[in-house]
Amino acid sequence: DVQLVESGGGLVRPGGSLRLSCVASGFTFNTYWMSWIRQAPGKGLEWVANIKEDGSEIYYVDSVKGRFTVSRDNAKNSVSLEMNSVRVEDTAVYYCARVASFWSGYYRLWGQGTLVIVSS
């Protein structure tokens, strides 16, 4: 099956760290840009980051720059989101999603999401 499966969510204290992972299957992972997108409880969708097929280009939304780091391991068909210095406002369901291509920025494939709760 073509799918994305996220893991790593949980409860973390403000200022703490958490690492999310997303494992892909059923398609040629190293030919796609990947994104992280989040959704705060009861709120809308927010694009967080993009990473190029080979990891050589990465883009972030301003609110996470310097705190979050995206990486990928094409040998393991996985993409990760390292979250440092987390804030209460980072509380959200985090989705990884496959970008159609960098010039076609729509998402045909999403993971099921993993919930991150930042609270003391």
Next chain:
Amino acid sequence: DIQMTQSPSSLSASVGDRVTITCQASHDVNNYLNWYQQKPGKAPKLLIYDASNLETGVPSRFSGSGSGTHFTLTINGLQPEDFATFYCQQYDELPWTFGQGTKVEIK
């Protein structure tokens, strides 16, 4: 950043109704505009890409139109399974941004 404003934020409609949701961009997005449907507890699902292209497998009652800064998602003949929240998304420039969502509820 390009701001995406959807209207209305919510609406009540009956099965069989025609529903129209609009998305206004703060800058021209060159038709790089997509529409998604999200049901509670689920990931979003792509309906329309590049303003007017129906995604494979999506029923033809869904259609998208518009250009530049003004876009529309239309559902012709609302079905029970269509009650959900709908989002527009632009990818003309980073950061890619979404509208705040339109919740379609049963009247």
